[in-house]
Amino acid sequence: MISFDLECGNEHRFEGIFRDYESFADQMARGMVTCPYCESGDIKRLFSGCSIQARPSTAAVIDRKSPNIFDMMRLVESYVKENFDNVGSDFAETARAIYYGAEEERNIYGQSTQEEIRELLDEGIHVLPLPSPGTAEN
């Protein structure tokens, strides 16, 4: 069983549980996935923001005098956005390519699903979650 974070056209968020990815894709293709709140069939998958750091030595500097967790999260996020490459929704693929040496080693961030993050972690690839969705920047 796998679960996906889903959102309908009316911005209702809910979790969809499916037998496997194929079952999810099939039900999505046939418009069988509907919102439990408003029964809308206009469903999309939500992607979570995440990042991966190829060189753990370059850590974000956090001001210890301001222990506000929200400030800290903002700091980490702005650090990541300034220093990491945004690979958008290709995150999982690119992270894997770097990990296995198919691509040049670098720090990246982007969007991925909970499932993809779980798979990356299972493969020993260290993914750091970002506080907010890694929205694509122009």
Ligand SMILES: [Zn+2]
């Ligand atoms: Zn809805």
